[in-house]
Amino acid sequence: MDPSRFVLTDRQWLTIEPLCPGGLSAPGRTGVDTRLFLEAVLWIVRTDAPWRDLPSEFGNWNSTFRRFRRWVQADVFKRIFDALSNEPDMEYAMIDATIVKVHLHGMGAKGGLRARP
Numbered sequence: 001m002d003p004s005r006f007v008l009t010d011r012q013w014l015t016i017e018p019l020c021p022g023g024l025s026a027p028g029r030t031g032v033d034t035r036l037f038l039e040a041v042l043w044i045v046r047t048d049a050p051w052r053d054l055p056s057e058f059g060n061w062n063s064t065f066r067r068f069r070r071w072v073q074a075d076v077f078k079r080i081f082d083a084l085s086n087e088p089d090m091e092y093a094m095i096d097a098t099i100v101k102v103h104l105h106g107m108g109a110k111g112g113l114r115a116r117p
Contacts, residue, residue, distance in 0.1 A: 007042045008035065012084065019079045021071070040064050 008016070013035055020034045040058035044051065054061040071077055 006035070006039050007046070008038060015083055016080050019076065019083055021074065021076060037064060037067060041068055 016038070017034070020038075022034065036058060040054055041064075043049075043058065044054065047053075051061045051065045054064060058064060
């Protein structure tokens with residue numbers, strides 16, 4: 001797969017890589033390309049597609065899914081999330097009810113919502 005189409009930046013990958021299990025020096029069988037595996041997981045998350053629809057460029061869908069399940073059970077994704085959430089990312093702004101005023105119609109004013117038994 002073309003690395004220019006990856007979602008993870010090189011800087012993010014350098015932060016994530018030490019948190020990923022396995023590697024060339026690890027005992028036992030490990031995944032061939034951990035970054036490609038993470039890109040496959042991000043593809044699934046972005047598209048909301050079933051695992052069987054994972055493009056073949058990411059490898060066998062079943063192997064990728066099994067590796068995903070092992071990482072979930074080992075809390076690897078939580079460690080990655082915790083490491084990345086320390087960096088402020090203003091790409092997305094969150095708005096919740098604590099800072100948004102409700103229109104009068106939404107508060108039950110005349111013609112608005114009413115609680116009825």
